[in-house]
Amino acid sequence: MNAQLHRRMVLGGLGAAGLAGCAASPAVLVRPSRPDFQRPPLAPLLTDPGRLSRITVCTRPFRAAGPRIEAEAIGDKRVVHNYGHGGSGWSLSWGSAAAARDLALEGGQPEVAVIGCGALGLTAALQILRSGARTTIYAAERTPHTRSARATGVWSPDSRIAAESAVSADFSARWEAMARRSWAEHHAFVGLDGEPVKFIDQYSLRGPRGGNASVGPEPTPGRVDFVRYEPRLQGLTPSSRALRPEEHPFPVESARVFPQMTFNVAEYARQLTEAFLMEGGRIVERTFHHPSELVELPQPVVVNCTGYGARALFGDESVVPVRGQIAWLTPQPEVTYALWYRSISMVPRADGIVIQANGSSQMVGYGVEDETPDRADAERALAALAPLFAAV
Ligand SMILES: Cc1cc2nc3c(=O)[nH]c(=O)nc-3n(C[C@H](O)[C@H](O)[C@H](O)COP(=O)(O)OP(=O)(O)OC[C@H]3O[C@@H](n4cnc5c(N)ncnc54)[C@H](O)[C@@H]3O)c2cc1C
Structure with a gap:
């Protein structure tokens, strides 16, 4: 072109x-x-680093065996775990929380405590409440201060969710059930005020040979055989389509487009919190330092949705941090499409344009707990995106 x-x-x-x-x-x-x-x-993205308003970093809670969703007894409490969702916490939230809810309400419990107010805590608490139990969330942080508030906000149900060599034989089927249930539940938020969930056309672009080097931090040495399950959802989620050159404005060799489900995380979390409170739930600010403190709670059942926090609270070293960084450009409401180019993702949200440099493999950030922002990384990503809009 x-x-x-x-x-x-x-x-x-x-x-x-x-x-x-x-x-x-x-x-x-x-x-x-x-x-x-x-x-x-398509309105051009403004890639001037002067438009960066903040850089956020968080750790994905990865477990090689997949999320821990099971019950155990601690003192006289029944503790139901629901943590360790890697890079898929928002995507799988409803399905995972429904499984935790079923375990929590076994025996018809009238009152339940949920620890955590991120994606998993909010969706579990709401479902437990709507099943008829009095529900209280206890959490050190609420939105917008949780790690969940620092997610990109796209449907990514098998992103760093487990390792092939470590999962049980039935995990892929359980994953599929969680993903299908979540996909359906997210649709209840499409088209609502504030657009907590919406579909956006995502353009996946490939430059000429030699011009596609991935941009992002160096991967951690080693290899984890992360599972790849999305093909199991074929026919459920929209598929991509190759574009002819005259169908897109980008100076690249090839382009595909597909409708991407996106989460406006700030608004989604706000609406979930509001619904929970309006329907009679309670939120109490509290930090737990040891599992024995759960025994002090008045509720007989405790659902543990502490995400990466479970590593410290429960001494669960199977939770591995996978660092991820987002650079936020000030909002451009006229940018209504998402991009994937040289492993950089761009997602336009009402609260800012989310730029993430994903690097050459899923090992990027693996085992890295440091949540210090890296501005140079953000600026490299913007410089790599700039040529897509150079003609403007
Ligand atoms: C850069 C990045 C981008 C991502 N993008 C996506 C995406 O696009 N789509 C997607 O599906 N997923 C994405 N993820 C993954 C997703 O963010 C996580 O899987 C998800 O946030 C985990 O949610 P959670 O509720 O388990 O944990 P958290 O959000 O960490 O919530 C934990 C809650 O527990 C509380 N808590 C923890 N410890 C204690 C304690 N000791 N006492 C009291 N309270 C405690 C916290 O205060 C908080 O309220 C991304 C992750 C990163 C890092």
């Missing part, structure tokens, strides 16, 4: 045919096979 056409599409100066095609309902009026068809213009 020549630079002039690129500039025209990015800036929005479509020709008469394109404009006519965009009127009213393009899905009905315009067929992609028409030679004069052009997709609606």
Whole structure:
């Protein structure tokens, strides 16, 4: 594609045919096979590092065996664990929380405590409450201060969720059940005010040979055989489509597009918190330093949704930190598409444009607990994205 056409599409100066095609309902009026068809213009992302407003870092709670969802007795309490969801906590939240809820309410418990107010705590607490039990969340931090608030916010149900060599024989089936249930539940939030969950067209771009080097921190040495389960959801989630050059404005060799489910994490967490409180739940600020402190709680059942915090609280060293960093550009409401290019993801959210440099493998950040922001990493990612918009 020549630079002039690129500039025209990015800036929005479509020709008469394109404009006519965009009127009213393009899905009905315009067929992609028409030679004069052009997709609606895409507003350029502003990649100036001066637009960075913050950099956040958090640790994904990875367990090689997958999330721990099981009950144990501690003193006279029944403790149901629901932690260790790696890079998939938001995606799998509803399905995992439903499994924890079922364990918590075995025997018809009237009152339940939930420890943790992140993605897993909020969804578990809401489901337990809606099943009829009086429910109290105890947490050291609430949104927006939890690690969950620092997630990218995309459907990524098998991201660093487990290692092939460490999972039990039935794990993939349990994962699939959690993923399918969560996928369905997330839909209840599509189209609501504030758009806590919405679909965004994501463009996956490939530059010319030699121009696709991944951008991001160096991977940790070693290898973990992370599971790859998304193919099990084929037919459930939307699939991608290869684009012809005239269907996109990017100066790359090939491009695909697919509707990506995204979570506006700030709004999603706010709505879950509000629903929980309005429906009669209680939230108490409290930090636990040892499992023996759970015995002091008045509730007979405790659901443990402490995420990475479970490593310290329960001494569970099977929880491995996987560091991840997000650079936030100030919001650009006109940017309505997501990108994946050179392993960098860009997701536009109402609270900012989320940029993440994922590097060359899933070993990036593995075993790294340091949550200090790295501005140079953020600026490298922006510099790598800039040529996509150079013609503007
Ligand atoms: C950079 C990055 C991007 C990510 N992007 C995505 C994504 O796009 N999609 C996705 O699905 N997942 C994503 N994830 C993963 C996701 O963020 C996690 O899996 C998820 O946040 C885990 O949620 P949680 O509720 O288990 O833990 P947390 O959010 O950490 O919540 C734990 C709760 O427990 C409380 N707590 C902990 N210890 C104690 C204690 N001792 N006493 C009292 N309270 C305690 C905390 O205060 C908090 O309220 C990403 C992760 C990272 C790092």
